[in-house]
Amino acid sequence: MVHRQQMVVGTIKVMIFGAGGMLGKDLCEVFPDAISFTHNELDITNRLLVIGAILDNSPDVVINAAAYTMVDQAEDENELAFEVNGYAPGHIAEGCSQIGAKLIHYSTDYVFEGTKQGYIESDNPNPINAYGKSKLRGEQEIAKNTDNFIIIRTSWLFGKNGKNFVDTMLRLSPQMEKVKVVNDQFGRPTYTADLARKTAEIIDMEPGIYHITNNGICSWYEFASAAIKNATPCTSNEYPTKAERPLYSILNNTKTTQMRHWKEALNAYLKETKT
Ligand SMILES: NC(=O)c1ccc[n+]([C@@H]2O[C@H](COP(=O)([O-])OP(=O)(O)OC[C@H]3O[C@@H](n4cnc5c(N)ncnc54)[C@H](OP(=O)(O)O)[C@@H]3O)[C@@H](O)[C@H]2O)c1
Numbered sequence: 001m002v003h004r005q006q007m008v009v010g011t012i013k014v015m016i017f018g019a020g021g022m023l024g025k026d027l028c029e030v031f032p033d034a035i036s037f038t039h040n041e042l043d044i045t046n047r048l049l050v051i052g053a054i055l056d057n058s059p060d061v062v063i064n065a066a067a068y069t070m071v072d073q074a075e076d077e078n079e080l081a082f083e084v085n086g087y088a089p090g091h092i093a094e095g096c097s098q099i100g101a102k103l104i105h106y107s108t109d110y111v112f113e114g115t116k117q118g119y120i121e122s123d124n125p126n127p128i129n130a131y132g133k134s135k136l137r138g139e140q141e142i143a144k145n146t147d148n149f150i151i152i153r154t155s156w157l158f159g160k161n162g163k164n165f166v167d168t169m170l171r172l173s174p175q176m177e178k179v180k181v182v183n184d185q186f187g188r189p190t191y192t193a194d195l196a197r198k199t200a201e202i203i204d205m206e207p208g209i210y211h212i213t214n215n216g217i218c219s220w221y222e223f224a225s226a227a228i229k230n231a232t233p234c235t236s237n238e239y240p241t242k243a244e245r246p247l248y249s250i251l252n253n254t255k256t257t258q259m260r261h262w263k264e265a266l267n268a269y270l271k272e273t274k275t
Pocket of ligand 1: 018045066155157
């Protein structure tokens with residue numbers, strides 16, 4: 001077991017998987033001394049490599065930010081999505097349990113069907129697309145292999161180190177007279193820099209599932225309108241995608257302090273990324 005008094009960032013040994021991703025890079029900034037692995041350096045679907053890396057390095061905490069995140073493509077690459085999002089987190093949990101390390105892992109609002117006025121941590125998941133199903137399997141595989149885990153469900157990530165919705169809007173805006181954006185899917189946009197800092201803050205909290213997002217609720221159209229001037233609303237029917245999306249996948253956080261409003265986080269992001 002990792003003891004609470006050890007859990008002071010800077011004194012604990014942290015290992016990060018998925019260090020090259022959008023959230024992974026922000027985590028590396030928050031945990032500058034962490035032992036980190038990008039996809040090229042370690043494939044988390046390789047069970048023996050994963051367990052070997054954990055045993056060799058003996059971290060107190062393993063943070064897994066690696067994932068298969070292409071929601072539409074997951075419909076066609078179901079098997080790969082399940083390997084990365086479903087079974088690999090189980091391998092990491094197995095390694096953690098062998099040395100008593102705590103596992104911090106990220107899941108998604110897409111484990112819910114999106115038909116309820118917000119979901120708390122104990123609500124029953126019911127994913128409606130392949131990505132959501134693969135992420136739910138990851139949660140289950142972790143729980144099968146260790147009880148010393150924190151699963152952070154989050155949503156609508158944007159950050160300076162990855163392809164994200166805000167950047168897409170900023171790129172499309174000058175190229176089009178009007179940018180059509182769906183106005184009937186609602187969520188909580190979340191800035192990866194805030195999420196990475198919050199991860200450090202809750203590292204020593206009780207094991208379990210946490211819902212962590214920036215505060216506030218909006219549609220994709222409202223989110224876009226906060227970044228560009230020429231967004232125009234449309235319905236999901238007018239903008240069909242391969243994977244069905246939950247319409248109202250609001251994650252309610254009942255376990256820890258709230259983060260700042262998404263608009264404030266977006267302004268910080270726009271300021272930080274302004275060239
Ligand atoms: N993005 C969102 O809106 C969102 C919303 C809710 C929850 N989440 C969750 O938040 C977490 C972080 O997401 P993110 O947006 O930062 O994702 P991301 O930018 O796509 O980063 C994921 C990283 O995982 C790596 N990876 C993929 N397969 C791997 C494998 N087999 N072994 C090792 N690394 C592998 C990717 O490398 P390559 O690029 O080389 O494949 C990439 O560097 C994920 O768990 C995701 O499911 C994201």
